[in-house]
Amino acid sequence: RKEVEQDPGPFNVPEGATVAFNCTYSNSASQSFFWYRQDCRKEPKLLMSVYSSGNEDGRFTAQLNRASQYISLLIRDSKLSDSATYLCVVNPISGTGNQFYFGTGTSLTVIP
Amino acid sequence: DGGITQSPKYLFRKEGQNVTLSCEQNLNHDAMYWYRQDPGQGLRLIYYSQIVNDFQKGDIAEGYSVSREKKESFPLTVTSAQKNPTAFYLCASSIPRQGALYSNQPQHFGDGTRLSIL
Numbered sequence: 719r720k721e722v723e724q725d726p727g728p729f730n731v732p733e734g735a736t737v738a739f740n741c742t743y744s745n746s747a748s749q750s751f752f753w754y755r756q757d758c759r760k761e762p763k764l765l766m767s768v769y770s771s772g773n774e775d776g777r778f779t780a781q782l783n784r785a786s787q788y789i790s791l792l793i794r795d796s797k798l799s800d801s802a803t804y805l806c807v808v809n810p811i812s813g814t815g816n817q818f819y820f821g822t823g824t825s826l827t828v829i830p
Numbered sequence: 831d832g833g834i835t836q837s838p839k840y841l842f843r844k845e846g847q848n849v850t851l852s853c854e855q856n857l858n859h860d861a862m863y864w865y866r867q868d869p870g871q872g873l874r875l876i877y878y879s880q881i882v883n884d885f886q887k888g889d890i891a892e893g894y895s896v897s898r899e900k901k902e903s904f905p906l907t908v909t910s911a912q913k914n915p916t917a918f919y920l921c922a923s924s925i926p927r928q929g930a931l932y933s934n935q936p937q938h939f940g941d942g943t944r945l946s947i948l
Contacts, residue, residue, distance in 0.1 A: 750936075752936050759918070760941070760942075761920055761939040761940060761941050761942050762920070762939055764936045764938070767936060805872070805873075807936075807937070816861050816880055816924065816926040817875065817888075818863070818924070818937055820872050820873045822871065823872055
């Protein structure tokens with residue numbers, strides 16, 4: 719079983735739409751969670767960390783559900799510039815040193 | 831400005847040749863990582879290092895080698911044994927977790943090296 723699984727999409731949404739991505743993780747002891755954004759042919763860039771209580775940054779909201787072992791990213795009022803691949807990342811607390819586990823990414827295209 | 835610098839941006843390898851990709855960081859991070867990304871695929875871990883003079887194999891270490899002689903530097907050598915080296919190579923660094931300390935510390939990435947076969 720993969721450490722982190724994401725729906726690869728693609729998600730094609732109109733401008734102004736709300737879109738949500740989910741990501742499941744297998745290690746129940748995992749403590750650190752992140753969402754990264756990767757543009758075509760570029761490096762991943764940190765979008766936001768995911769905290770236990772959930773957190774919001776402008777149009778972006780991240781949530782953690784420990785009971786079901788998933789994290790989510792909600793994007794409100796989608797902009798054309800939000801088109802990218804969104805990577806879910808998990809850093810388990812033990813047994814793996816300081817490895818980070820990446821999902822394969824979810825592709826988002828925002829359509830005018 | 832603090833960050834991670836990878837060089838070169840583009841690299842071409844001849845058959846039978848070893849090539850070395852450079853990764854330098856001035857973020858004072860102890861942990862450094864090398865990933866490979868193939869088109870349309872996720873990141874796969876090649877090697878990682880949590881401290882100077884120590885490193886561990888990742889999921890796809892065969893055909894690659896690394897060294898960690900300095901905190902700031904973590905070069906990756908793609909050897910001739912790696913038969914399919916064409917990919918996007920990404921270097922990252924982070925503050926390693928120490929128990930409950932430094933949790934939620936993300937990885938920071940360089941802007942990558944694209945390696946192709948001539």
